[in-house]
Amino acid sequence: xxxxxxxxxxxxxxxxxxxxxxxxxxxxxxxxxxxxxxxxxxxxxxxxxxxxxxxxxxxxxxxxxxxxxxxxxxxxxxxxxxxxxxxxxxxxxxxxxxxxxxxxxxxxxxxxxxxxxxxxxxxxxxxxxxxxxxxxxxxxxxxxxxxxxxxxxxxxxxxxxxxxxxxxxxxxxxxxxxxxxxxxxxxxxxxxxxxxxxxxxxxxxxxxxxxxxxxxxxxxxxxxxxxxxxxxxxxxxxxxxxxxxxxxxxxxxxxxxxxxxxxxxxxxxxxxxxxxxxxxxxxxxxxxxxxxxxxxxxxxxxxxxxxxxxxxxxxxxxxxxxxxxxxxxxxxxxxxxxxxxxxxxxxxxxxxxxxxxxxxxxxxxxxxxxxxxxxxxxxxxxxxxxxxxxxxxxxxxxxxxxxxxxxxxxxxxxxxxxxxxxxxxxxxxxxxxxxxxxxxxxxx
Amino acid sequence: xxxxxxxxxxxxxxxxxxxxxxxxxxxxxxxxxxxxxxxxxxxxxxxxxxxxxxxxxxxxxxxxxxxxxxxxxxxxxxxxxxxxxxxxxxxxxxxxxxxxxxxxxxxxxxxxxxxxxxxxxxxxxxxxxxxxxxxxxxxxxxxxxxxxxxxxxxxxxxxxxxxxxxxxxxxxxxxxxxxxxxxxxxxxxxxxx
Numbered sequence: 001x002x003x004x005x006x007x008x009x010x011x012x013x014x015x016x017x018x019x020x021x022x023x024x025x026x027x028x029x030x031x032x033x034x035x036x037x038x039x040x041x042x043x044x045x046x047x048x049x050x051x052x053x054x055x056x057x058x059x060x061x062x063x064x065x066x067x068x069x070x071x072x073x074x075x076x077x078x079x080x081x082x083x084x085x086x087x088x089x090x091x092x093x094x095x096x097x098x099x100x101x102x103x104x105x106x107x108x109x110x111x112x113x114x115x116x117x118x119x120x121x122x123x124x125x126x127x128x129x130x131x132x133x134x135x136x137x138x139x140x141x142x143x144x145x146x147x148x149x150x151x152x153x154x155x156x157x158x159x160x161x162x163x164x165x166x167x168x169x170x171x172x173x174x175x176x177x178x179x180x181x182x183x184x185x186x187x188x189x190x191x192x193x194x195x196x197x198x199x200x201x202x203x204x205x206x207x208x209x210x211x212x213x214x215x216x217x218x219x220x221x222x223x224x225x226x227x228x229x230x231x232x233x234x235x236x237x238x239x240x241x242x243x244x245x246x247x248x249x250x251x252x253x254x255x256x257x258x259x260x261x262x263x264x265x266x267x268x269x270x271x272x273x274x275x276x277x278x279x280x281x282x283x284x285x286x287x288x289x290x291x292x293x294x295x296x297x298x299x300x301x302x303x304x305x306x307x308x309x310x311x312x313x314x315x316x317x318x319x320x321x322x323x324x325x326x327x328x329x330x331x332x333x334x335x336x337x338x339x340x341x342x343x344x345x346x347x348x349x350x351x352x353x354x355x356x357x358x359x360x361x362x363x364x365x366x367x368x369x370x371x372x373x374x375x376x377x378x379x380x381x382x383x384x385x386x387x388x389x390x391x392x393x394x395x396x397x398x399x400x401x402x403x404x405x406x407x408x409x410x411x412x413x414x415x416x417x418x419x420x421x422x423x424x425x426x427x428x429x430x431x432x433x434x435x436x437x438x439x440x441x442x443x444x
Numbered sequence: 445x446x447x448x449x450x451x452x453x454x455x456x457x458x459x460x461x462x463x464x465x466x467x468x469x470x471x472x473x474x475x476x477x478x479x480x481x482x483x484x485x486x487x488x489x490x491x492x493x494x495x496x497x498x499x500x501x502x503x504x505x506x507x508x509x510x511x512x513x514x515x516x517x518x519x520x521x522x523x524x525x526x527x528x529x530x531x532x533x534x535x536x537x538x539x540x541x542x543x544x545x546x547x548x549x550x551x552x553x554x555x556x557x558x559x560x561x562x563x564x565x566x567x568x569x570x571x572x573x574x575x576x577x578x579x580x581x582x583x584x585x586x587x588x589x590x591x592x593x594x595x596x597x598x599x600x601x602x603x604x605x606x607x608x609x610x611x612x613x614x615x616x617x618x619x620x621x622x623x624x625x626x627x628x629x630x631x632x633x634x635x636x637x
Contacts, residue, residue: 078470078474081466081470082463082466085462085463085466089459089462092455092459093455096451096452096455113462116462117462120466121465121466121469124466124469124470124473125572126500126572128469128473128477128614128615129500129568129570129571129572129614129615129616130473130568130570131567131568131569131570140465144461144462144465147454147457147458147461148458150454151451151454151455151458
């Protein structure tokens, strides 16, 4: 059953209370609901156990062989090197023939094949005392397991694939003559190769959707930052723009999600903002490139800024069309601030007044977004949003107090007062929201 | 061709590719190991651990080309550099010449890398051993190090044998005082029991 269409047990009780359905119908619905969720949990558990089982069997067989490995003649060792791979092939064929519809079998076979490829290549390296570096070994294995994921419609080896590709790209940048720009482009393309699989799984709402969203999001963000940095876009403005795009996506598409991948990326935007509220922090860690941005124009940096603005405008228009005024304002602030701060980073050097402007902008943005969230929470009657706004302002004030040259007693008293104000404001807001919702529902 | 047959064809294709990669490695390395020219190299060894591929003794081929001018040793290996091999009076392999040009005659070892090196970097630097034997071998190495503090003296105790062909090398054995390290360590283990 689609999650959005499912109905909670408390809602079923409400339907009975409102006399929309009879208690008998409610009992049937509850039973059905419980059996569906139990089946889902069971399915996840089966997949997990199957994967763990496959890994343990593989590890056990390898350990047993490893104990006597050096006693075997070279020819036997070479033949044995193929055993894990051939075992995984037979398992894959069996799954394809008889268990194709069962996700747990497909995932286990894919993991077994991944382990088989890694083990076989490692054993051959051992037999011939190969010194080939670990990253090349990872890359070969990653490329060999990619088709397995498609053929079995399995995603459990995806994380291994991403780690292998990315570590190869990073390592090769420092140890070989291959140009970093090409490697970073390869990292992006290697990620794109997995997209059809991910989209299919998410579209069909099959298990492991959260796992897929998180790992693919993390991979693509890392690959994008790597690509931008290799193409001479500063790491900080690149990260800031990507975090802003993440935050705008989360604000528009998943406003209630706190732990979704885009929401987590969005949190990074706030963290950067807080970091930039202090002028000293601008000057350490290479935030300022100080180059003449318009004289040495980097077109990729310009494209990134345009994408940030264009995506912001697109979402603002959509939000306004849906009458989500606060969301539109929030997105607008994020897009403009991201672009302005990025420009300062590209343009300004240490001694410039631009840093002061950047610092003021970061402080003002946090204060402004805090106020906006408080008002939005009050207006939409959601304490959660108001609390987030209050938290933003409180953290900002605390940071400025820590900066200020005040005694410990003064700071302590100030923090206590601030805490009391925070709790009182939260209490007052929830009360107000409750009151207005009661008035609203009695009015209706 | 229906979807079922297409999937089966894909599966068979994948099996073939996954088998061909290790088979091609084995053919290429086996060819070097069986028909390559055998060389001995003096080495200095120590013991690390590879979490994916097991325990091995890492070695470094000791200075085998000291007679090469330092300017030539700092040659950039872009896209590759070639070390021409010869045997010294004691039968050990030494690098006689480093060049960006592929040698037209004689045995050579090829190296690809980003940096300039003070020494020619050999493409082989590890000798895999059994989990049980490797720690014992490490103890041996420590004892030898204590005994022969002079690096030159130390390297005279160890050597590897390797087969070289078409610029590639495959290590075939690691020896202590002319005896295979596995035999030495096994005898040591059985002697202590």
